[in-house]
Amino acid sequence: MLDLSVNIGSVPLRSPVIIASGTWGYDESLWREDLLRHVGAVCSKAITESPKDGNPGHRIWETPCGLLNSIGLQNTGIDDFVDEKIPKLKSYGVPIIANVSMEDERGLALIVERLVEVADCVDAIELNVSCPNVDKGCMSWGVSPVLTSQAVSMVQKIWKGPLWVKMTPQAPDPEGVARAAEDSGADALVVANTWLGMAIDVDSRKAVFDRVVAGFSGPAVFPMALRLVWQVSSAVSIPVIGCGGVSSGRDLLSMIMAGATAVELGTGMFRDIRLPENILREVKAYMTKEKVEDLRSLIGIAKR
Amino acid sequence: MLDLSVNIGSVPLRSPVIIASGTWGYDESLWREDLLRHVGAVCSKAITESPKDGNPGHRIWETPCGLLNSIGLQNTGIDDFVDEKIPKLKSYGVPIIANVSMEDERGLALIVERLVEVADCVDAIELNVSCPNVDKGCMSWGVSPVLTSQAVSMVQKIWKGPLWVKMTPQAPDPEGVARAAEDSGADALVVANTWLGMAIDVDSRKAVFDRVVAGFSGPAVFPMALRLVWQVSSAVSIPVIGCGGVSSGRDLLSMIMAGATAVELGTGMFRDIRLPENILREVKAYMTKEKVEDLRSLIGIAKR
């Protein structure tokens, strides 16, 4: 029997494949058992204090093997999440990770307080200090070890459950941010959110996105995300979750061997709704061939 | 008549397409008029004080739309460049940019002094403070405004010709580095060298490259390079040369509209030896259709 379960700190996952924030919907039709059987957990879309309309203008642009997005945290706000979404989500039996967007300290406290009410339905908070698509807050916290630490401590005061921190690859000193998060009590690090990119529409001679820059994801970024996972997992002793361009079993195995305990899939889900299942099939074939019984034995093996 | 000539400071180029360092050889068979007619200039492979063997182990790894390389500045050294290469190169009639690798100050001075001897055959020095594939020097200079400034000033003292600085995308504060280079007398900025990435070979369960990290280039990085060009060209008033993933006429136009005056092509040359010609054909078709007579009129137009 192959064992593909992993533990993110105290959170046991039946599968090392997590669906990344902003890339899975709340529509009931997506929460079928046959689609989610192979998924360890699903991250919610970023939650903000008030409902947010997101950004105007173009939101999506395809690049070679990559995707630029400028959604801007469109979501229905914490009250709708707790009152309307959670009661439905909990019925599906898939672990739910609440992706909480850091805007300011007051708002953060409010969101986390409401999540405490439904703590038994939220398997972890994923503190998002890394979204590049809004003018204020978020990524401006994640680039700094001091501010990251401040945000983590703030959540810690209110939330006693598992706390993951989703880092930004734009941090000048990722190891510093990672250690700051660990020291302030984070239980795991998600490495990482989107990279800063942009596009120009040569026909209109303008930047495609109203905010000019946008978040860059997809297979294109995988080699850089893998490098960050290697670096960060050497700097901390809490589990690291690899995120960025994972789209095959080899990608998952590379992330694990570089020091990740699990991975999140974002953009890859857009082109293959059964990517978790297809990845796990490839991973199982590898484990069988290589006589690896427990996926956990491969964590960080490339460093040894 | 369409005008595609540009000026990089005092250096006039017949075409805005430059071949990037490390991606064109010295073999005579490559310097044919029919191949280079559409090229504005060719950057030499990085030049170091002594000949360098480069890195052991794997040097090349393909990723989705990208390339990882760990060549490690293999070259025959400054004496061979000045005594053997330059006499041949000058006969081809293509402007030559000498890519000089920053290892330490003493070595840099030595290299530049020798280049002064052949100053009439070297159209500009491209100061490489950005190679991520060596243990000492190079990128460790380019990540810091202070060190960049120190390196530029050092060259300035000896070299009176045009001086370009090739930046690293790993700089935590690219605008700061750009301004430091400008203030110290650089005539142009090349934005940018390769990004840090890595790969794992899941069969051997090891990092592919002996140095673990490698330089990441190709179409995959284009959206990020474009964003850097936009940022940096807003911070300085010297010309910016866009570099990173350019592989089509639209890419060139995007770079120009984002504020670049010219582009360098690296990885793209590997898959299309006639890329300069093919890019210019596309650019000319655009200019004809859009009634643009002078390419220079498009520089930075997306910002206005």
Next chain:
Amino acid sequence: MSGNVDDFPCKITAREMVGEDILSIRVRCPSIAESIYPGQFVLLRDPSWGMDPLLMRPFAVSAVHGEDLELLIKLVGRGTSLLAERSVGDDLVVRGPMGRGFSSPESSPIYVAGALGAAPLLFARQVFGAGRFVLGVPGEGWGPFVDYLEARCPEMEVFSDDGSIGVRGTALDGLEKGESCPIYACGPMGMMAAMVKLEPVSCQVSLESRMACGIGACCGCVIETVQGKKRVCADGPVFNLEEVVWNA
């Protein structure tokens, strides 16, 4: 979304070029063919693309023939041009059925199509039955497309901007102000925005937008409506004319 959306490996069972740059293609996909409803759409990719192009491409279904879906695809960029190179027997991946389609008409409908907008309306006509079918095309070069449609829909009333095919004018010239029959429209945004001025009693429009996921997950495809932002892929692509904020 009705039906269980999924990614299906499918084979191309027929293909034909309609003029120079329109592809008519059939793919065998019993599961979608059985459940898809007019106005719903599918997403396509070619497994041999590798990771570039990265995203699936959205297309309306223009007809269902037994287990086959028929699509009409205009070659406008990289993905569509690559699709045109594929042959019968080649594999595609099809995701569907996607989105909310048209609701059934209560009286004889009028179909109003701008160019490729005819695709979902042909399927609506197949299911809801014939009614008036008004088509507008640019003109020159669109002959084969018009012939292709007329072979399937003989009652087609054709307008062209340059007057080279049918009557000079746009599809809207075929409509009366305050039309009381239910209208089903699909075409360029400009055409549908202009429809507002005709004040039809009941009009459903099918919209396009750049998509990433197509399943309602990413919020990449939103448009402005009187109730705020809505996702074209999951809340649409069919909307009521009054619902849409046209000048957003």
Next chain:
Amino acid sequence: MSGNVDDFPCKITAREMVGEDILSIRVRCPSIAESIYPGQFVLLRDPSWGMDPLLMRPFAVSAVHGEDLELLIKLVGRGTSLLAERSVGDDLVVRGPMGRGFSSPESSPIYVAGALGAAPLLFARQVFGAGRFVLGVPGEGWGPFVDYLEARCPEMEVFSDDGSIGVRGTALDGLEKGESCPIYACGPMGMMAAMVKLEPVSCQVSLESRMACGIGACCGCVIETVQGKKRVCADGPVFNLEEVVWNA
């Protein structure tokens, strides 16, 4: 490099699967066909790949037929599998002629091939004339490949690791120690390294290495030689046996 290296758009003029995972393919490329020399190679890409796979793939030429190049390609990964899906009439981009080939023999040569290493040697035999041709293959499953080669080279002496085809053993078992005939060898690195122990008087080996540019520009494909690092693509792929540092 001899000949003017360039990228040529070419059409596939014939293709055939040799067993399950080897493709024999012909592409029309008059300019390369005219100038290429045994041991030189070409780089291929498929214009419909988009940017992924990114790099061209290097292959030996196994024969020249008029204006056509013939290649023998083992399907080992993404690029080669995609190539196997192409049909006669499809376009490829071919870069060549690449590298330094074999120098002409002064007396009757011996060709020593390991598996797909037979490809460049078939072409050498076509140009330099027949001599002994010794082939080693793993065994089981390689029947169609051996049949394919024997049809072109009836004098082939075949060895297989498992003894299922020809004589049990490796290609080197077909050679004497201190062989005085000029040897042309191509096969796995291990086979060629082992050749050193046989102390042949004259032996040229054709090597493989991961390549990016294939034109000598990137230094990505270097191997260790007694004169330091050399580029397989431009200084090779053919080297003298003594030149190569085998345990690097």
